[in-house]
Amino acid sequence: MGIKNRLKIMSFLQYFIWGSWLVTLGSYMINTLGFTGIEVGMVYSTKGIAAVIMPSLIGIVADKWIPANRLYIILHLICAGALYYAASVSDPTIMFWVLLVNAMAFMPTIALSNTISYTCLEKNNFDTVTSFPPIRVFGTIGFILAMWAISLFRFELSNMQLYIAAGASLVLALYSLTMPLVPTAKKKKNQNWVSMLGLDAFVLFKKPQMALFFVFAMLLGAVLQITNTFGNPFLHDFASNPAYTDSFVVKYPSILLSVSQIAEVAFILAIPFFLKKFGIKKVMLISMLAWTLRFGLFAFGDPSPFGFVLLMLSMIVYGCAFDFFNISGSIYIEKEVSSDIRASAQGLFMTMVNGVGAYVGSIASGKVVDYFTVDGMKDWQTIWLLFAAYAMLLGILFFFTFRYKHEPEKLANVGVKH
Structure with missing residues (x-):
């Protein structure tokens, strides 16, 4: 399978995970678990909190120490575990902390998936401006299909949406084992403290x-x-x-x-x-x-x-x-x-x-x-x-x-x- 098709599958799964619960989890928490609006807002705030802290830090780790695709695997395994556990949670405080762990792992994978795609395309001499959008569009397709699947199977008010997201995270982690290695940046001599x-x-x-x-x-x-x-x-x-x-x-x-x-x-x-x-x-x-x-x-x-x-x-x-x-x-x-x-x-x-x-x-x-x-x-x-x-x-x-x-x-x- 060509590298473009392999990247399309990665993009599809990346956003299928998100589409499985992002739009409908609030309805599940309010109507099934009985959470208040403030409690639901706090759970959803985990995305913003995580995105302030994690993507830049994980980006630095991927540039300096751990290859981006290997880090990507580790993070999605953490997501799989957190989402699986979240499906059994009924307490708003515990839900906040569990989904904060998930967000801390998931939010950096969005930027890492871009990095992996750009690196693989560049390594294979593809124009990234022309080649990346048709790959990224499969992420949108994955998000849409996940939304429709959760709705049509009537899982909007069920914890099944979290189990499905957890399963997709595990599949993506395993699939990413087959992706080409994304090397870290070569260490330069006489680096200043900022670079180090x-x-x-x-x-x-x-x-x-x-x-x-x-x-x-x-x-x-x-x-x-x-x-x-x-x-x-x-x-x-x-x-x-x-x-x-x-x-x-x-x-x-x-x-x-x-x-x-x-x-x-x-x-x-x-x-x-x-x-x-x-x-x-x-x-x-x-x-x-x-x-x-x-x-x-x-x-x-x-x-x-x-x-x-x-x-x-x-x-x-x-x-x-x-x-x-x-x-x-x-x-x-x-x-x-x-x-x-x-x-x-x-x-x-x-x-x-x-x-x-x-x-x-x-x-x-x-x-x-x-x-x-x-x-x-x-x-x-x-x-x-x-x-x-x-x-x-x-x-x-x-x-x-x-x-x-x-x-x-x-x-x-x-x-x-x-």
Whole structure:
């Protein structure tokens, strides 16, 4: 089997694991275990806490001491054990700590899977800008199929979703044993203390362009957390209107939300064209415009025929909003940094987006939602319009502050560093 197909299988399993429980675990904890909203929020906060700490540290270990693919195996074995144990937990405090262990192991594997893919493609003389998106799209397919499987087999309110995720983690760990070795960076003579401690990627903050990029990555990570946290509750709240109680939106909100991931497939495949044609600055601006539309369409969408069209359009633009920021940002990091700090830099990007950004987004958006909640009723239109204004403001600031000269020839071969 060719290396591209092997990487596609790895990507599929990587995100199948996440899709098995990420969207539906909250419903299981509330409806089956009787957790409160605050307790569910604390359990979900483990992702942000872990992403602040672990991806950069694990990236350093992968660059300096343990080959990335071997570390990847160890982490997924830990995930398998944690998820298996979580399926038997009914106490919110224990669930928090068990899923924190899982998050500490899982969050770094996202950046490591990128590093493994880039290294294998480069070693086999493939253009990473063109070759990586079709590989990463299989991760999105895995996430979608996991969501649909859990829903169609009626495991949304069952601990079976955790058993399935644990099984998939074990399968991925075993499968990764067959992947090519990803060597650590060669030790250099006369290293300074920064290099010896493996903190090279943090030196990127000395470059104004890279520092700005990471700041905006964090701010966009907050946007992503907003939609992940409140998209499903927003759709469920339409049940309070008797005219919408039996609507598709209220009955199958997770399936409707999965259209967002389906849209990702098309936009991932479009990334190489847009990056080579327009460069990272314009691609990121398109992402920020898409986030603005995502929230603006939510503000006016509902289960009525016309409102449903607006909700569907919101799901479709999500694919652009997410991919043009997340996947393109990963490729941009790969293009700009030296290969000996590749894993560290990818880990740092993950930390800013899914760590700091996720934590800031969850705290800030929660306060906004509470502020616009009166007698248990949320003013969703105002909430979404405020979030849309935030995304638009980010786009304006990014346009005027981020200096980037697009050089298409540099994207012709990402493996060549300048």
